[in-house]
Amino acid sequence: MSESHVPASASSELAARARKLDAEDGLAALRGRFVLDEDEGVYLDGNSLGALPANVPDRIADVVRRQWGELRIRSWEESGWWTAPERVGDRIAPLVGAAPGQIVVGDSTSVNVFKALVAAVRMAREDHGDGRDEILVDATTFPTDGYIAGSVARLTGCALRPVTPAEVPGALSSRTAAVLLNHVDYRTGRLHDLPSLTAAVHAAGAYAVWDLCHSAGALPVGLDEHGVGLAVGCTYKYLNGGPGSPAFLYIRQDLQDRFDSPLPGWNSHADPFGMKDVYEPAEGALRGRVGTPGILSLLALEAALEVWEGVPIEAVRAKSLALTDFFLECVAAYVPAGRVESLTPVAHEERGSQVALRCPDAGEVMKRLIARGVVGDFRRPDVLRFGFTPLYVRFADVERAARVLAETLGS
Ligand SMILES: Cc1ncc(COP(=O)(O)O)c(C=O)c1O
């Protein structure tokens, strides 16, 4: 493959900078907590599926062989299976700025969006009456949120109004019951202003539900600090919980006794083993539970969260911004002008932990990149997505990815 498209002087200067940045990186040693083959290439798809933390396989082997194989039914108590949804929620809590007792883990993000959004509409109507008959949904959302919001609207007799996050303040009215928003846009990597949008929604007497899939584990969210009422997120991206690992649901402390779940399964009952005919919700966030949790993936996630031991999310954010800055700089230096267009905002306060580059032949380009060991992903119709997980991505990876991209585009 020709390297003629990458100016040699820029390449050696940026490669040297990458080595220096890696040498000075206070988080560099964290990469050792993951299973990553040094020779395999560059993994920039942690915004879709995080890498495997090295301690997970042995933990899962213990859960299967000893907890399930030997202790069997006793493990619900003796191995802490029954309380795992709340316990693992408390492990996620500091990463999203929540005090303990407000997060339960279980089900998928889609299911948690459903629970949170119905509960939000119910609370808005309790506060202001049935005139609250509109749900605003992020028009740029990852599709599942839009589909679920559509169903919630039909079930609750609300109108569904898709608007961009920027349009939300102007769209709020005395009809708004709930607003479903993404903290970081899955396609462009744009970070939305959670504090001001939450405040605007609350000022209109409505409830915001935040989807944190692309921010949890990538940047500080500050749920308690910003008075967020309800939030959901997945754990298989920046939290590295593994394929299909359970999602989380945040219910702010003071809203918990008003949280009226549309899926009141027996795991959320105040007395689950009372086997009562009448439903009585449990106290606290655990009324967000539904049925029996998937213990294997829940405990894989619990082990995966141990990689965060002693890692401040602020340091992760600082490295994330440095990585994406450096990637944009390398792309600008290496890729022929006009060949790609960045959809990711330049301003730090508007950027998540990914870079999205538009190019007309993105699908083909990503195939060729992957064949050369640079793994990002392709989002239709024309977006190359690169996710930067600060726990294991190195500056040298960033420089290499941009160089291989330039070579691929030039070939
Ligand atoms: C913003 C957002 N919400 C939801 C999901 C997916 O939800 P689920 O966990 O139900 O598959 C994704 C990606 O998978 C996403 O990017």
Ligand SMILES: Nc1c(O)cccc1C(=O)CC(N)C(=O)O
């Ligand atoms: N959640 C995914 C899955 O279960 C399989 C394959 C890919 C994904 C995704 O990452 C989709 C997604 N959240 C996105 O950001 O595009």
